[in-house]
Amino acid sequence: MKDYLDAQLRTTLASIDGVPDDFEPMLEKPNDPSHGDLATNAALQLARHLRKAPRQIAEELVEQLDLDANRIADVSVAGPGFINFRFAEEFLADALADILEQDAAFGRADEPRGNALVEYVSANPTGPLTVGHGRNAVLGDTIANLLDWAGYDVTREYYFNDAGRQMRVLAQSVKARCEGLLRPQEPTKHVAAGADEPVEVPASFPEDGYLGQYIIDIAQAVVDAHGDDALDLPLEAYQQAAQQTIFAMIEDTLQRLDVRMSGYFNERSLYDKGKIAATLQALRDEGMVYEADGATWFKTTAFGKEDDTVLVKSTGEPTYRLPDIAYHVEKFERGFDVMIDVFGADHIATYPDILSALDVLGYDKSRVDVVIYQFVTLVRAGEPVKMSTRKANYVTLDELIDEVTPDVARFFFLMRSANTHLDFDLDLAKEASDKNPVFYLQYAHARICSILRKAAEVGFEADTAADLGLLTHPAEVALIKTLRRLPGEVQKAAEARAPHYMPGYLREVAVAFTKFYDQCRIIGEDHALASARMALARATRRVLANGLTVLGIAAPERM
RNA sequence: GCGCUUGUAGCUCAGUUGGAUAGAGCGUUGGAUUCCGGUUCCAAAGGCCGGGGGUUCGAAUCCUCCCAAGCGCACCA
Structure with missing residues (x-):
């Protein structure tokens, strides 16, 4: 639907004088549902170029827009010049049928997008994984899942240093x-x-x-x-x-944690294959390397850094930066379209060197995305759990999983944006109640399964071709509108490398479902309506299950 | 001292390209619900978006200065 509207908008805009060729109309779901299902601020953005009042532009645009009444029931101009669109009921019935038809694939992109490499965990094998590694692992794994669903062929790689x-x-x-x-x-x-x-x-x-x-x-x-x-x-x-x-x-x-790597990449192989020396030589050829005080330096000051950076120590041993650069060169040589690194905040100052080096060597560094996550604080009884920095005294990831279950651990790592310090509330995580967001989602799924079981018990058989047009109750309409957004949400989260969009969206689904459940009976209604509502319940179960699958979290049938 | 990140409701946090009256959960207060799983639903209260200045039709969002916190600033990884 968004694509359809976007295309219609573009053709109409193209016919209006003074609209820049590269103008990108923006379509989004308004915060306030009374503003419709989708809205564009195109007229506001064009006001400056056209030197006309935004509302006037909006009126003209609406007049010239040619829209299929079976898809869009209503178009209106509102506020300072927003154009609001409302979906037609026929479209919603089709959208629901589409979810049921695509089933386990609903939410997956249709078109292949290329291949992607996600590098994560990458902890050196010197000790057990810590809670911080857990955030890394779960973020990386879920970003990989998101890219997979968004149409990428994904390789999940663990890099480790065995030579230093x-x-x-x-x-x-x-x-x-x-x-x-x-x-x-x-x-x-x-x-x-x-x-x-x-x-x-x-x-x-x-x-x-x-x-x-x-x-x-x-x-x-x-x-x-x-x-x-x-x-x-x-x-x-x-x-x-x-x-x-x-x-x-x-x-x-x-x-x-259900984190499975495609493979491990070890630093030593870069030495064995001569990649370290080759990378250093390539940087030298570009004039970005010099010798001083017995060491070999990379001219990072050329990229705005305060100091240059040592690549090879006076002992003859490279610092970790050189293999890191060589590794990224290797990634490019393997032909990935998109490369994502998941790093802790302690790398924040160092990864720019890698990108600078890639740039110097002629690689398109915009294909590398670095996801930086902030550190995790465990909180118990409202107090931070003390973790000494020394290696003998920290909470291991295993201990955390022992305490809160893998599903809860994954969810808590994912529900906040990577870029904020995570307060992991152990008491909340262990609580099996509606306060705990992961239980709320799983419960909604389990409840739907229960309804479907119940229907089978009482001998209810839904029509195979239910008339989905009967679903006109506001709670039903709102639920369908929420369900149909899954593919867009997956796409958005994948593009932004932002897994935390998904828990938020899935909560909206669960809320929309419980409202529907609260207001509409399913079993016991007249047969046609009950059939349609069963279909809606099955579609909801599917959206929740697919969403949880992307997050790597179980969708239980009973709890 | 320098760099990066963060600062939004009592708490934990969303806010996607600069857009409509800044949202959600928890907590608090009040209400509903004889019913398919009450691990439910509805409602209210609660905000100087850290502070000042600027950019513009419009700023939580962009610029600038200040304050506070976290991380980093090795010929360690």
């Missing part, structure tokens, strides 16, 4: 713990662990080593496998042991 200092420290931590296990009589030392008591570790434990219990567990496994030789293995062996164990933990956690 972090992994070396991880290996050294494991090795030190092996020593502690095999030579408990050797001297030890204590290291600070943020707000907590200092932790006792073997003397060989590295600076900034990883203090978690899981490191000791990994060390124990190494000791079990190698006995006394467990102290003489190459560092690589400790890293492999740690990496494998920790990745298995991470994968388990992601699976609990």
Whole structure:
């Protein structure tokens, strides 16, 4: 419908003198339903160009618009010059039939849009996932779902760094713990662990080593496998042991949240394939790289940064930025139309370097979108849950899921825009009542299923071809209008990379349904009307189920 | 100190390209409901959109200054 109106508007506008060729009429759903179903402010926007009163332009536009009465029942000019359109009843019946026909595919785009890469989680395998990683994982997964529904062929990728200092420290931590296990009589030392008591570790434990219990567990496994030789293995062996164990933990956690990656991309492969050197050379060829103080620098000051950035340390080891740039070059070479990175707020100052580098190398950086999310604060009994920054003391994602269920965790991560600090209210999340928005949605779905079961129990059989034109009650009309918006909402959320639009929309659906349910009986009405209402209930169930599917949340038949 | 992000109802937050009387949920107060799942529905109260200045037919939205919070500012990732 929007497309239809948009096309009609454009042709009419084209016939009016003085309208710029590139003028984009805007159509949107007015906030106030008494203003109609769709409205355009085209006349207001044109007032400046045409140097005429907006209302006068609107009147002329309406006069020249040629609209199908079966689709648009009413057009009016209102306020300072808005043009309001109201849908015809016939159109709504068709729209409902369309939902039922498309069923599980309703909301999906018809046309393919290209291929997209979404990079998310991307936590290095140095420890269990934190609550913050959870927000990342769920945001990325849902953005990937949205792009999938919007017509993209989506690849979901997890990038990890297995070549740098972090992994070396991880290996050294494991090795030190092996020593502690095999030579408990050797001297030890204590290291600070943020707000907590200092932790006792073997003397060989590295600076900034990883203090978690899981490191000791990994060390124990190494000791079990190698006995006394467990102290003489190459560092690589400790890293492999740690990496494998920790990745298995991470994968388990992601699976609990129904987050599934298409694949993992490791930093080391960039070295092995010479991509690091090639990227550096390419930047050098563009004159954006120089040597100073034994290090290799990237001229980020050319892009307005205060300082240049080190790409290769004087030790000869690249900083993480160079592989990051090489990785993005690799993404372009793989031919993605759209590339999305989901990063925490701590990357906010660093990703512009990557985009600048891509730009310098001649890639279209507008195809890369970076979704930055702010940090999560867990709130219990109105108070923030203290989380020390040190690695031994934080709430893990697993612990959160243990406490609130995966569906609730996903929903709470998704219901706020990525760009705001998230207060995760644990008490609310655990509450199974209407205060908890995810239960409200699931309940509406379960209730519809219950009605359909009930109908079957009492032997009600709906007409196969119900007369949907009978649905003229205001609550019915409002519900149909809400249901038909799903594809547009999915599209909008996908384009804006804004999953949080969906929970809001689905709540509108649930509200519209419960109002309908409150005012209109289904079973027990005369057969034709009951059939039509059953069809409306089934369509609602479908919209809720499809919407929840996009969010990766279950649509239960009973609760 | 510099950069980025944020500041909207008591609380948590929407507000999509600058548009109509700034919205929702929770909480509060009042009401409805013999009925397909009361995990329901209706209504009311509640706002200097952090503050000042500017841009224009029109600003929560754009510009500018100030205030406050978060994150970042390593030859760490």
